[in-house]
Amino acid sequence: MALDYNADRGGPAQPLLTVRNLVKHFPLKKSWFKERERVYAVDGIDLEVLKGETVGVVGESGCGKSTTARLLMHLIEPDHGDIIFDGEVVGSPELPLREYRRQVQMVFQDSYSSLNPRLTIEASIAFGPQVHGVSNKEALSRTHDLLARVGLDPRRFAERYPHELSGGQRQRVNIARALALQPRLIILDEAVSALDKSVEAQVLNLLMDLKEEFGLTYVFISHDLNVVRYMCDRVLVMYLGKVAEIGPVASVYERSAHPYTTALLSSMPSIDPDNRTQVAPLAGDPPNPISPPSGCRFHTRCKFALPLCSEREPMPRELAPGHRVACHLGDPATGYVVSEARRAPAETVAGLP
Amino acid sequence: MAATTATAPTPVPAPTQVDYVAGYWTTVWHRLRRDPVALLAGTVLLLILLMAIFAPWVAPADPYHGTMLRRLRPIGTEGYPLGADELGRDMLSRLIYGARLSLLMGVTPVIIGFFIGSTIGIFAGYAGGWANTLIMRTIDIFYAFPSVLLAVALSGALGAGFGNALLSLTVVFIPPIARIAESVTTQIRSRDFVEAARASGASAFTIVRVHILGNVLGPIFVYATSLISVSMILASGLSFLGLGVRPPEPEWGLMLNTLRTAIYVQPWVAALPGLMIFITSISFNLLSDSLRSAMDIKS
């Protein structure tokens, strides 16, 4: 299938997506007399996504990863911060929103509610191109090509309705729909989380193939650390609206610098029956983003917390090229250094014998 | 990245049973056809409608012609199968002709209200924010009045008469339909597929046309059909109060009014128009319920 690339501006060294200090708070509607409380959903995150890479975003409830996805898609307006796509600020005259929308697409978690139940599969997929002026005939032909490409025979699937398909099939349709506009970046918001494990493997393989074939870049949001390790080049760990750690997958998984990352990694259930987890790495539930703790947001659950941690918020600090962490621990400026032995090692999940 | 055996992905098999599944509305129609309640109610309504359309051929006598010699005859009287009213007119003919006005008064305000109310509600629902608040709170002002009171007040202000009654009833029904429309639109608007449509850069109008309408018109329509019976009863009420149809036009509500005093003399005859209202209303309601169940396809 012939693919017309949107013009690449700036070459491979220029990040495809740069996010600077992105902030989004949601006001809660309380009484007009009390001061408005807010949900500090995303509170100043920085991120770059290089062309052709897959960046994973992990975190638990309340960390803000879904809000981040919607901010990146510009489905909601950020309160502060810039999103820069291949060198141009999104929403500026050089890159109007409508043009940006062609180049960035999203696949959602709920495969059923992502599709209009009243439209046929092909109508859903062809909608995007038609909106941008592609003729009906061309749009349908593109749709059929894409359906075949994602493994669904267009002769049998094009005229079906979403409720007739299984979850895995619907997710393939969503992927085809995301590809219909020939985007350069696809944001996958827990795209495989709701699928059965065997179907998940099929869809992950498909995503890898498509990435190679179409030269795509992915932002892969997931709560499944194994999948993220497998799929992604770099990973971003979020906690209560802030970035805890970001770096290459191998570094972060094997030498995690932030105590939250370490705890998250060791929370993965052990697959070794002789080596079951004995102690939960973290107590309590992820706190509420409405009133986040002061200073470092993780200090209430962190076993290395010092008084400093509740007073001052740690700034991201570069550990190694591309590996940043926001933690006072090990920061030469604070003098809080703890020997390697004392820090709980990240338990790598044992592979199968 | 390591070389992968990137061949065409294993095709996902389609359902082997290639039963060409029909579109949504066809499925709804099939389900309705198999619903006994819907069939019964639908048949009754169809009969009443036919009766109304073909009244001149079906009615045995002139609904306007009456003689005082024959007033208030009981059911089964020779020549007056359903009795005679207080002016000696044949009840059967008046009931048959009465279907015309009563049905008209029931259906027309709802249909017009459906179009106007849906437009307002869908617009408010999709727009959200202050536009929504402004529109819906204005609508709420009208909604705050009990419908009967509002109908009577409007009719009273406009004056009696068939056309004015239709107008006031339409105004009465716009707020509830608008509310339902806004509520359903707001629900649909937050679904992922609408977000996906926004993410593909479509304009608001296109999104409403392609994605919203198909999903909201159904539930709004079902709600509207349940209002038909209310409209009929309100229209009858208006006529009863002398604000709607004027004598000597045959209209069930009006007939109830004029036969009011006859209830001690010929109770069965006096109740007949009420019975017709009851049967028609119930049929509309049952049909609307069945339509709602048929549309609720959760496969």
Next chain:
Amino acid sequence: MNDISAIPAPVTQPPTEPYLRLSNLDVTFLAGRAPVHAVNGVDLVVAEGETLALIGESGSGKSVTLRALMRLNPPRRTKVTGEIRVGGRDVMKLDAKALSHFRGGEVAMIFQEPLLALDPVFTVGQQITEAIRRHETISREDARARALSLFERVRIPSPQKRLDTYPHEMSGGMRQRAMIALALACNPKVLLADEPTTALDATVQIQILLLLRELQRELGLSIIFVTHDLGAAVEIADRIAVMYAGRIVEQGSARDIIRNPRHPYTIGLLKSRADGAMVKGTRLEAIPGSPPDLSRMPPGCAFAARCPLAIERCREEVPPLVAQDTGTVARCWRVEETHVLRTGSWSNEAEPALASTR
């Protein structure tokens, strides 16, 4: 027919009769165009104080099995045959009053989404005291004291305060703990857990799994833990049973199932996990196709359509559960040869006759 004696003895040696025994359980849903065979001839035993994990994907029948154990399926639309014995009693023969005592008093269930399982208009304390008082004659104060001690046992912080909160005011992990407390309120001997940790964050999930393990040790509960997550199953279970299309295809101790899987489906599940041992950039070993339509079950092995080793016999005859030398039982005609799947690539062996219908 399954050879019941082929099922290996549970890890903890039971007296004579295991506490819970399902024999040849069949559950068919009758509404709709064709009957749906959700569960087909399932045999399970669970000893006292033992945890069994029931693993399977959607449509495997694992949740239906659990509900059948408590007779929770709608009676008019469901046909349940087979024997269910809990604590020596035949559950299918319980009358309404005995059944009401049985549910909660002997067998209790926890669900995936506590928000859906807890009543939103009552505080959790009220719900627990109500449950206790339905089963025993006990004063409200005593019931509340019991509820408080239950909250302490499931490690809810500030239990006194939390008794008076509503479900929606609690965080996910705390809600799940509250639900566990509710389930344990009447001292059941068996706890049925229907994916209780699937919807939880990773750090909370491991806390709940450890809590369940601890409670099981303290109270001597038997637990049947339904999940699709192998990791969670390994953390909590002594024995694992793998279900596919309403049948148990493999069963054995957790160690044996993970280290020496024999059934192609189990092997496929283990291989398709994206875990740390996988080399970046290689394809995942995905099982092609999808599960069969339960209203149109194939005559033979339900997995044949997706199995690289399938032969004619597989498609025609359902294989029985047969004991293996490793101590597990597996349901496969070619069980001696399945080890090739563990090392080789799935797709090399694949000549899939993809006749599945979803």
